[in-house]
Amino acid sequence: xxxxxxxxxxxxxxxxxxxxxxxxxxxxxxxxxxxxxxxxxxxxxxxxxxxxxxxxxxxxxxxxxxxxxxxxxxxxxxxxxxxxxxxxxxxxxxxxxxxxxxxxxxxxxxxxxxxxxxxxxxxxxxxxxxxxxxxxxxxxxxxxxxxxxxxxxxxxxxxxxxxxxxxxxxxxxxxxxxxxxxxxxxxxxxxxxxxxxxxxxxxxxxxxxxxxxxxxxxxxxxxxxxxxxxxxxxxxxxxxxxxxxxxxxxxxxxxxxxxxxxxxxxxxxxxxxxxxxxxxxxxxxxxxxxxxxxxxxxxxxxxxxxxxxxxxxxxxxxxxxxxxxxxxxxxxxxxxxxxxxxxxxxxxxxxxxxxxxxxxxxxxxxxxxxxxxxxxxxxxxxxxxxxxxxxxxxxxxxxxxxxxxxxxxxxxxxxxxxxxxxxxxxxxxxxxxxxxxxxxxxxxxxxxxxxxxxxxxxxxxxxxxxxxxxxxxxxxxxxxxxxxxxxxxxxxxxxxxxxxxxxxxxxxxxxxxxxxxxxxxxxxxxxxxxxxxxxxxxxxxxxxxxxxxxxxxxxxxxxxxxxxxxxxxxxxxxxxxxxxxxxxxxxxxxxxxxxxxxxxxxxxxxxxxxxxxxxxxxxxxxxxxxxxxxxxxxxxxxxxxxxxxxxxxxxxxxxxxxxxxx
Amino acid sequence: xxxxxxxxxxxxxxxxxxxxxxxxxxxxxxxxxxxxxxxxxxxxxxxxxxxxxxxxxxxxxxxxxxxxxxxxxxxxxxxxxxxxxxxxxxxxxxxxxxxxxxxxxxxxxxxxxxxxxxxxxxxxxxxxxxxxxxxxxxxxxxxxxxxxxxxxxxxxxxxxx
Numbered sequence: 001x002x003x004x005x006x007x008x009x010x011x012x013x014x015x016x017x018x019x020x021x022x023x024x025x026x027x028x029x030x031x032x033x034x035x036x037x038x039x040x041x042x043x044x045x046x047x048x049x050x051x052x053x054x055x056x057x058x059x060x061x062x063x064x065x066x067x068x069x070x071x072x073x074x075x076x077x078x079x080x081x082x083x084x085x086x087x088x089x090x091x092x093x094x095x096x097x098x099x100x101x102x103x104x105x106x107x108x109x110x111x112x113x114x115x116x117x118x119x120x121x122x123x124x125x126x127x128x129x130x131x132x133x134x135x136x137x138x139x140x141x142x143x144x145x146x147x148x149x150x151x152x153x154x155x156x157x158x159x160x161x162x163x164x165x166x167x168x169x170x171x172x173x174x175x176x177x178x179x180x181x182x183x184x185x186x187x188x189x190x191x192x193x194x195x196x197x198x199x200x201x202x203x204x205x206x207x208x209x210x211x212x213x214x215x216x217x218x219x220x221x222x223x224x225x226x227x228x229x230x231x232x233x234x235x236x237x238x239x240x241x242x243x244x245x246x247x248x249x250x251x252x253x254x255x256x257x258x259x260x261x262x263x264x265x266x267x268x269x270x271x272x273x274x275x276x277x278x279x280x281x282x283x284x285x286x287x288x289x290x291x292x293x294x295x296x297x298x299x300x301x302x303x304x305x306x307x308x309x310x311x312x313x314x315x316x317x318x319x320x321x322x323x324x325x326x327x328x329x330x331x332x333x334x335x336x337x338x339x340x341x342x343x344x345x346x347x348x349x350x351x352x353x354x355x356x357x358x359x360x361x362x363x364x365x366x367x368x369x370x371x372x373x374x375x376x377x378x379x380x381x382x383x384x385x386x387x388x389x390x391x392x393x394x395x396x397x398x399x400x401x402x403x404x405x406x407x408x409x410x411x412x413x414x415x416x417x418x419x420x421x422x423x424x425x426x427x428x429x430x431x432x433x434x435x436x437x438x439x440x441x442x443x444x445x446x447x448x449x450x451x452x453x454x455x456x457x458x459x460x461x462x463x464x465x466x467x468x469x470x471x472x473x474x475x476x477x478x479x480x481x482x483x484x485x486x487x488x489x490x491x492x493x494x495x496x497x498x499x500x501x502x503x504x505x506x507x508x509x510x511x512x513x514x515x516x517x518x519x520x521x522x523x524x525x526x527x528x529x530x531x532x533x534x535x536x537x538x539x540x541x542x543x544x545x546x547x548x549x550x551x552x553x554x555x556x557x558x559x560x561x562x563x564x565x566x567x568x569x570x571x572x573x574x575x576x577x578x579x580x581x582x583x584x585x586x587x588x589x590x591x592x593x594x595x596x597x598x599x600x601x602x603x604x605x606x607x608x609x610x611x612x613x614x615x616x617x618x619x620x621x622x623x624x625x626x627x628x629x630x631x632x633x634x635x636x637x638x639x640x641x642x643x644x645x646x647x648x649x650x651x652x653x654x655x656x657x658x659x660x661x662x
Numbered sequence: 663x664x665x666x667x668x669x670x671x672x673x674x675x676x677x678x679x680x681x682x683x684x685x686x687x688x689x690x691x692x693x694x695x696x697x698x699x700x701x702x703x704x705x706x707x708x709x710x711x712x713x714x715x716x717x718x719x720x721x722x723x724x725x726x727x728x729x730x731x732x733x734x735x736x737x738x739x740x741x742x743x744x745x746x747x748x749x750x751x752x753x754x755x756x757x758x759x760x761x762x763x764x765x766x767x768x769x770x771x772x773x774x775x776x777x778x779x780x781x782x783x784x785x786x787x788x789x790x791x792x793x794x795x796x797x798x799x800x801x802x803x804x805x806x807x808x809x810x811x812x813x814x815x816x817x818x819x820x821x822x823x
Contacts, residue, residue, distance in 0.1 A: 204812065204813035205813065237721070238723075239717075239720060239721035239722075241721070244716075244717075244718075244721065246716050247716065273810075273813065274794060338809070338812070340809060341794070343794070344794050344795065344796075345791050345794035345795050346795070347795075348791060353791055356787050356790060356791060357787055360783040360784065360786065360787045361783075363779075363783055364776065364779050364780050364783050367775075367776065367779045368776045368779070371772060371775055371776065371779075372772065375763070375771075375772045376758075379768065379769060382768070383768065385757075385758075385769075386756070386758040387757065387758050387763050387764075387769055388710050388758045388759070388760060388761050388763065389761070389763050389772060390708075390710065390718065390761025390762070391707065391708075391718065391761055392707075392708045392761050392762035393761070393762050393763060393772070393773075396762075397776055423667075426670060426674065427670055430670050430673050430674065433673070433674060433677045433678070433681075434673050434677050436677065436681060437676070437677035437678075437680040437681045437684070438680075440680070440681055440684040440685065440688075441680050441681075441683075441684045443684075443688075444684040444687050444688050448688060449687075449688050449691040450688060450689075451685060451688055451689040453688070454684065454685055454688030454689070455685070458681060458684075458685070512700055513700065513703040513704075513720070514697065514699035514700050514702075514703060515699060515702070515703065515731065516699070574723070591723050591728070592723070592728075
C-alpha cells in the first residue's frame with residue numbers, strides 16, 4: 001500500500017509550496033515585482049495539489065481499509081457503511097486538520113483566481129502571503145505532531161473500531177464538519193486582507209469592500225454549520241436538547257458573535273468612515289477565536305461531549321494563536337495614526353449609533369461566553385480548585401443579552417443614517433410596535449405564560465416587523481431586486497434569526513422532560529400525549545446491532561427509539577425517535593431496556609423545534625441573497641453622502657449601497 | 663394633525679395597551695406547577711455527571727447519573743427543596759458537581775465580570791458617541807483632509823480586482 005508515502009508527499013508539497021508562496025508573495029508585495037507576484041498562482045496551485053493528494057491518499061486508505069495507517073486503524077472499520085467511512089476522515093484530530101488544510105487550500109486558490117488581474121497589487125500580495133503563512137502552519141502540523149499518515153506499530157490490525165459510534169448514526173456528520181470548517185477557514189480571507197491593508201497602510205475601506213462577499217460567505221457557512229451541529233446534537237445525543245453550552249459549541253459561537261458584530265460595524269465604516277480600529281480588531285478577533293477554539297477543544301485542556309479528537313499539539317496551536325494576536329495588535333498599533341476615524345455621529349437616534357450599541361452587546365456576549373468557557377481553567381490554575389460553569393450560568397447570562405439584541409433588531413433597521421426626527425422615528429417604528437403587540441397577544445392567547453418568554457415573543461415580533469418593513473420598502477422600490485444585497489438579504493437573515501430566537505424562547509420556557517418506565521399494555525400520559533409500549537424489535541446489520549422499542553404515540557403512530565451497538569463496541573448509543581409537527585416535537589429516547597421487560601425512556605416535549613431549523617435555513621437563504629451581486633452595482637464613496645433627512649431619501653441612499661443605483 | 667398622523671398615534675396607543683395587557687396576563691400566570699418527574703429532570707440539568715465528559719446528569723445515562731437521578735427523586739419525596747438537594751450533592755461530590763458556579767469568593771467573579779464588562783461597554787459606547795458627536799460640523803484640518811484623501815485614494819473599485 002502506498003497511501004502513507006503518497007499522503008506524506010502531498011503534505012510535503014503543501015508545506016513547501018506554502019512556505020515558498022509566503023516568502024514569494026511577501027517579497028513581491030514589498031518590492032512591487034509583478035513577475036514574482038504572479039508566481040503566487042503557481043504556489044497556490046501546488047498547495048491545493050498537495051492538499052488534494054493528501055486527502056485522496058487518506059480517503060483511499062479509509063476505503064481500502066489500509067490499517068497500516070494508524071489513523072485508519074483508529075477510525076476505520078470493514079463494517080462501516082461507505083458514507084460514514086468517507087466521513088471518517090474528519091472524525092478524529094489528524095483528519096480534521098487535513099480537512100482544514102483542504103478547505104484552506106481551496107480558499108487560497110479561489111482568492112488567487114478572483115484577484116488574478118491585480119495579483120501584483122501589494123495589498124493582494126500581502127494578503128496572499130498571510131494566507132500562505134496560515135497554510136504553512138496547518139501543513140506544518142500535519143508534517144509534525146498531527147501527522148495523519150503515521151504508520152501503526154506492527155502487528156497491523158486486521159480491522160478497526162470505526163469512527164466514534166456517535167459519529168456514524170446520522171447523515172449530518174457527513175455535512176456538519178465540512179460546512180463548519182468552510183465557515184472557520186473562510187474568515188482567513190478577510191483576515192488576510194486586513195493584514196495586507198495594515199502592512200500596506202491602505203486602511204481605508206477598499207480591503208473591506210473587496211472582502212465583503214468572502215466575509216458573508218464565511219459567516220453564512222459558520223451559521224449553517226453551527227445550526228447543523230445543533231441539529232445533529234438534537235437528533236443523536238438523546239437528551240432532547242439542541243444547545244448545551246458545551247465548550248465545543250461555545251468555541252464555534254465565539255467567532256460567530258464577533259463576526260456578526262463585524263458584519264454590522266463594517267457598514268458604519270463604509271457609510272460614515274468610522275470604527276476602523278474596531279473593525280480591524282473584530283476581524284482579527286474572529287480569526288484568532290477560530291484558532292483559540294481549536295486549541296481549547298482539541299488540546300485536551302477542556303473536556304467536551306463533542307470533542308471526538310484530542311492530541312498533544314496544544315502548545316503549537318496556542319503558539320499560533322499568540323502569534324496571530326501579537327501580529328494583529330502590533331500592526332494595528334503601528335498604523336494607529338492612519339486608523340483615526342474621520343467620521344462623526346450626528347445623533348443618538350441614528351443607525352450608526354444603534355450599530356455601536358449592537359457591537360457593544362455582541363462584544364459583551366462574546367466576553368461572557370469566553371469567560372464561562374475558560375473560567376474553570378483559570379480557577380484551577382490559580383487555586384487548584386475544580387469548578388464547573390455550565391448551562392445554568394450561560395442560560396442566565398444569555399437571556400438578558402438576547403432580549404437586548406432583539407430590542408436593537410427591532411429599532412436599528414428602521415433608523416436612518418445620520419439622524420432622525422421624533423416624528424419620523426415614530427412613523428418608522430409603528431410596524432414594529434404593532435407587530436410586537438400582535439405577536440405577544442397571540443402568544444398569550446395560545447397559553448404562553450411568564451414575563452421573560454412573553455417579552456421574547458414580543459421583541460421577536462417587533463424585530464420581525466422591522467425587518468419585513470424594510471424588506472417591503474426595498475422591494476417596492478426595486479421590485480424583485482429588493483430581495484438581494486445588504487438590505488434585502490440582510491433583512492431576510494434578520495427574519496430567520498427572529499424565527500430562531502422565538503423557537504429558542506419557546507423551547508427554553510415551555511419544553512417538558514420526564515423519564516418514564518413503560519410496560520407492555522399500560523398507557524402512560526404526559527403533557528397531553530399518550531404513550532403505549534408495544535414491544536421491542538431487534539435489527540442486525542453489518543455495522544451495528546440495534547434494539548428498537550415500539551411505542552405508540554397518541555394511539556396513531558409508532559415511534560421506534562433504539563439503542564445501538566456499533567462494530568462490536570461495548571458502548572451503546574441511543575437513537576431518539578421524534579414526532580415532528582409545526583407546533584412542536586415529541587421526542588423519545590431510550591435510557592435502558594430493563595431485564596424484566598418494558599423500556600425506560602426519556603420523553604421531551606419540545607415546542608417549535610421545527611422552527612429552529614427553519615430559522616437557520618432562512619438565515620442561510622438570506623446570506624445567499626445578500627452575496628448575490630445585483631446588476632449595475634456601484635460603490636459608495638467611503639464617507640457618507642450629503643445629509644438625507646427624509647425617509648424617501650434615506651431609502652434612496654440605502655438602495656445605492658444595495659443595488660448600486662444612484 | 664393630519665389623518666395619517668392620527669392613525670399612527672392610534673396604532674401606537676392601541677399597541678401599547680395590548681402589550682401591557684398581554685404582558686400582565688403573561689406575568690401573572692407564570693408556567694404551571696411541575697410534576698415530580700419534571701422536577702427531577704430540572705434539578706438534574708444543573709448537576710454535572712461525575713463520570714462523563716461534559717454532560718449533565720439530565721443528559722447522561724451513565725450509571726452514576728441514573729443513581730443521582732434516583733437520589734434526587736428520593737429527596738424530593740422526602741420534601742427537600744431544589745437548593746437543598748443541590749447542596750446535598752455538592753457536599754457529597756464536591757462543589758464542582760454543580761454546573762452553576764458559586765457567587766462568593768474568587769469564583770463569584772464569573773458572575774461579577776460580565777456586569778463589569780457590560781458597564782464598561784456602555785461607558786465606551788457613550789464616550790465614543792460623545793466624541794464622535796463633537797466632530798459634527800467641524801472644519802476639516804489639513805491633516806483630516808489628508809486622511810480623507812488617503813481613504814479615497816485607496817478606494818478600490820471591485821470591478822478592477
